[in-house]
Amino acid sequence: MSTPRVIDLSHPIHEQMPPWPGTPPVEITILDQAEWTTAEQRHSNASRLAMNIHCGTHMDAPFHFMPLGRTIDQVPLDWTYGPATLVRLTNQGPGTQVTAADLQPWEASLRRTGKAILQMGWAERWQQADFFDNFPVISAEAARFLVDCGVHLIGVETASVDMAPHDTHLVLLGNDCLIVECLRGLEQISTDEFLFCATPLSVAGRDGSPVRAVAILPE
Secondary structure, rough: OOEEEEEOOOOOOOOOOOOOOOOOOOEEEEEEEEEOOOOOOOOOOEEEEEEEOOOOOEEEEEHHOOOOOOOOOHHHOOOOEEEEEEOOOOOOOOOOOEEEHHHHHHHHHHHOEEEEEHHHHHHHHOOOOOOOOOOOOOOOOHHHHHHHHOEEEEEEEEOOOOOOOHHHHHHHHHOEEEEEOOOHHHHHOOOOEEEEEEOOOOOOOOOEEEEEEEHHHHH
């Protein structure tokens, strides 16, 4: 039996990772350390993590923008795993907009997989000063095209799928299409279709979750 190749598509979580502008930074507090063990008392490494749910590689649940939308613990797990289409749009530079016409060459694959992962090269700017500035966005028209294709999950390397007033978020989340933002490592995927997994934490009643997104490729 061959062993599949698993590619990590997530940014590591640490205190120096950039939060969305205006939101608190990640905080990791050491609660206990194994090195404190003595002959009288055993210690273990234990930590506390505090972070914005929408920091780093994360998933938006419909509730993020839709008051009556599914919360992250209500998202069916089979939506978060399965075949995905890699949409290569590496010519999308700062200030550009992905249109429905840009996505049409992948229409048959998108209808087959139901998951769209967009590679635009923006992950190279992670932790650079302009990562959150003028990134390429997905138009509301393109979002409607994805929904019409039956897409129920979209993943991007950028900090968000759009900017204010967030019409693209409303189209996607309003149609129960999950959003995974801040992916990395997509250049390691050579196939047009692959297995994608981004399982969220079951945070009761909330709007999203950090995820460990991966691509699973045959050996």
